[in-house]
Amino acid sequence: MSCSIVWVEDEMKILENGMDYLKKEGFQVKGFRSFEEAMTLLRQEPADIVILDWLLPGISGLDACKWIVNGPGIPVIMVTAKSDEFDKVLALEIGADDYMAKPFGMRELVARIRTVLRRSKKEAAAVPSSDRIQFLNLSIDLHKHEARIDDALVPLTATEFKLLTVLASAQGRVFTRSQLIESCMGISYFGYERTLDSHIRNLRKKIEPESARPVFIHTVYSVGYKFGEASK
Numbered sequence: 001m002s003c004s005i006v007w008v009e010d011e012m013k014i015l016e017n018g019m020d021y022l023k024k025e026g027f028q029v030k031g032f033r034s035f036e037e038a039m040t041l042l043r044q045e046p047a048d049i050v051i052l053d054w055l056l057p058g059i060s061g062l063d064a065c066k067w068i069v070n071g072p073g074i075p076v077i078m079v080t081a082k083s084d085e086f087d088k089v090l091a092l093e094i095g096a097d098d099y100m101a102k103p104f105g106m107r108e109l110v111a112r113i114r115t116v117l118r119r120s121k122k123e124a125a126a127v128p129s130s131d132r133i134q135f136l137n138l139s140i141d142l143h144k145h146e147a148r149i150d151d152a153l154v155p156l157t158a159t160e161f162k163l164l165t166v167l168a169s170a171q172g173r174v175f176t177r178s179q180l181i182e183s184c185m186g187i188s189y190f191g192y193e194r195t196l197d198s199h200i201r202n203l204r205k206k207i208e209p210e211s212a213r214p215v216f217i218h219t220v221y222s223v224g225y226k227f228g229e230a231s232k
Helices: 012-024 035-044 061-070 085-093 108-124 158-168 179-186 195-205
Strands: 003-008 027-031 049-053 074-082 098-101 132-135 138-141 146-149 175-176 215-221 224-227
Touching: 003 012, 003 035, 003 195, 012 027, 012 108, 027 035, 027 175, 035 049, 035 061, 035 074, 049 061, 049 108, 049 215, 061 085, 074 085, 074 108, 085 138, 098 108, 132 158, 138 158, 158 179, 158 195, 158 224, 175 179, 195 215
Parallel strands: 003 027, 003 049, 049 074, 074 098
Antiparallel strands: 132 138, 138 146, 175 224, 215 224
């Protein structure tokens, strides 16, 4: 079965040419000039991936990305004329899976689409058969995309929830920083290990009784992180 793509781009020439190319590569593509139009479809027929322009009329690309990652949870590739590092990090911080600066080649876009889809399939395969993970007073509902401490809802960002799920799904396993970046944040984040550590610190503040003495997420020095029993 071919991959379904929703492409939101207000520049008609880019959208039309891009859709033609992706269709020739075997993808099913639906294009929209504004995110308001795309939202209606995504509520009814979730796609496999969304290609999203940063600068859109009406709802901005960043706000649209937030809606996608915190709602349908579909992988997002941001496409924009903005190219400085701050903008790239901002897009990735809010949950985009990848980032491409205009102008770009269609071969590269296809390669990035396939990379994001492969990673998405790996994440789905790694999810436990049960839709709930329980450890001490922490419960994670994978179906509802919620985490609770003593039945109190914990407000997590999309990236924080991904990190918690990956770690908690393999209790006791040590994950390197590179493995967590690839699984939860995407290859565009390689080289931003400090950003990963920042996400972990924020996550600990939200779920740990004491951030300095964690009971859930433990640091394995010089390696990465693990969930469950503390390292000796």
